[in-house]
Amino acid sequence: MDTKLLKQNEKYVIGVSGGPDSMFLLDNIYHSSELDINNFIVCLVNYQKREDSNHDEQIVVEYCQKRNIKLHVKKVTVQEYQQYQVLSHNFQRIARDLRYDLFCQISEKYHCQGVLIAHNLTDHIETYILQKQRNGIVEHYGLNQNSYYYSQMLGTKLNVFRIMLKITREEIIEYLLHQQVNYAIDSTNILAIYNRNIIRNEIQQINLQDMLLEIDQKNKENEQLKLIAKNYLIDNFGQISVPNFNVINNFKLQKIIIFNYFKNNNVVHLISHKKRRFLDEIIKELKSPKPNLILNINADYALIKSYDNVDIINNDLLKPTTIQISSKTNLPVKWQENTINWGTKNKHFFKITATQWPITITNDLLLLNKIIVNKMPLNRWFIKNKVSLLARKSYFVLDKNNHLIYANNLVSLKINEFINNTCLEKHNLFFFMIK
Template identity: 30%
Template sequence: MKTIVVACSGGPDSMALLDMLNQKQNYNIIVCHVNYQKRESAFRDESIVKEYCLKHNLSFHLLKPIYSSSQNFQAWARDVRYDFFEQTAKEYKCHQIFVAHHMDDLIETYYFQVQRQMICDTYGLANSMIRNGMEIVRPLLGYTKKELEEYCIHHKISYGLDESNFTDHYTRNKIRHSKIEYMTRSQKEEVCKEIEIKNKQLEEFRNQIKDFLISFTVDELLDKEYSWLYLDQYLYDRMKIHFSKRYLMDLIDKLKKDICIDIKDFILERYHNHLYCEKKKEKVYYIINQMEYKKYKEFELKKEGKTIEGIFVKEEDFPLVVRNAEKGDSILLRYGTKNINRFFIDRKIPHYKRRNWLVVENCKQKIIFVPGIGCDVQHFSVNSNLFMIQYIL
């Protein structure tokens, strides 16, 4: 029997979903309920779900989070509940979470996206989606809200109504009350067809963008009519985040010249008409107390290698320190002192790579080796006893 997690708020839509799945009798159902303790009726809803689970011998899991974040409550609540659903699913080694979004939710989301001019992967709601390796399943998108309420009444299923849905405090509520509640089923179906057409067009356009992004220059991207959408796809492929049009247009303006921009945990860089986006890495600092041949996360110390990778290390050099290159670092070569930053410039190495470049110091804090340059004059030998390969470039 397949094990699934069912998200159940106690409202008519999720109670209808829970009962429909339970009637199939071919699922081991794990029920998850979140009580945010923000409404007086929240404990009533908790009891409704709990009593249904007791009556039908279903596993019931409850979360009572306390809101203490500066984040928007709705966004915080969504993250909290989905993290809870995913954690519960992992405990039971299942990979599907069923949620009760219906046709009205689908249309509401679509109107919300259009009103906000949002960048999205899908207009409305997809039948299923992957979140952190877990499949989120929406089997009720073919049902209206009214039909699910009628299902509960017909099958004598208890449910609660969230009083916050009756206000126009949230934009989604305004859309629901001013548009969707007055639509007939056939009108809703027409909107669903419109959404389907929009999604096909969106997919075709996204594919065009992805083909372009295989090989491009920054100037070519900036010349595109919808350059901000191209940039959004580029960033999403690497960061898994969509940004607002306003923010993307600001980036487009900045990318007209060589620049390095911090974006959350990433670095976006234009360098010689090419675009780079890399996740920021932690600073490297290793102490090597004795001669060893070993693999590290960022580099490897070997017994053999190419001449430029080699160095003759003396006993009095230990302990060695392997760290990131810093401004002002230099190394003494046979033809004189080489500033490491000048090496970066001469080789046209992007800034994001420069931040991750390594150097090796001896116990006197003297740089004796730099990947790509080689060792200093005092440690050069045709019989090198240590070779270093840097991985992070």
């Protein structure tokens, strides 16, 4: 095992199911001369979906109790399954999220460096074959020795270590029999009911060395594309520029750029579980001649293409929002993510007179389209001046006569000369800040 990946005096979680792989991992760590078993916390999830799941749990409990190893067991309830069905209805995905979320919680509680997962060489090959079948974008072909898991439910990230990727299933079974370590067999693995299990039953016919060479070559090619994608985003200041993106003639490179764009914005989890055609749809929309498009990612986020620019935003920012402020309003008040407060003559964003009360702060296009700018409706002015969707959806301030008296900083320079913000009442001015 590649124990060099681990720090000797740090704590780690070990994911153990009672199966041969995880029992091999646990027993090797227990007998390791380089590692202290007292720095490890064993975690087991009993999904209570199989008749023999309690038997699997008992194997792990007896092993840990006999050797005084710290153990945390979680029995999944019906309510927890229902809670995770909000994210997915796929049982394998739900089971994985429940398992890794437990690892996150225990790792945080005991200040661990991450979790050890008992993936072996066979799992490494199986993963690569599935990746080829799906033909999607991956960070790494096969399994990576060190990767990260991001919890959508908890909003936390977990370091994942795989120190058994050079060990075959046959070596594991031989070791367990020789060491007389008890282990459980998952009865569902015998039934070819999942894609991975179908591959598992066929993998014996594959030349492993040839497959490992193929994986290595794929990862080298992938790293080259990832470097090109990284440099693209650096050259474009972390953004996707629609014109130069569309001249790229490598479809896979375009997908990797999009994936890394999401990753750089700390929202890669929004697309990590999407089907591969979702990236195809994004590329299709970016090539569309329409200047302004909104592509919903999920209920909370959207990808916006506006002329030459691309943005990922929270959908709340797109919702029409309007508030009215009078001279009797108790400030400060909130407008979306902004705070409206009184200002001073020396520090202010805009000023009004007593005759302009009440003022309205809005991004509602139905209200804004009544405004005339340079002898044309505001919506036509937006189009003529190629104002981005985000700028259109940001705040505008109107007086009681629906005159535009202030605009957000995304359009203020362009529109400032058309703002009806005269200051005839020199001694009766009110100063506001929006921040």
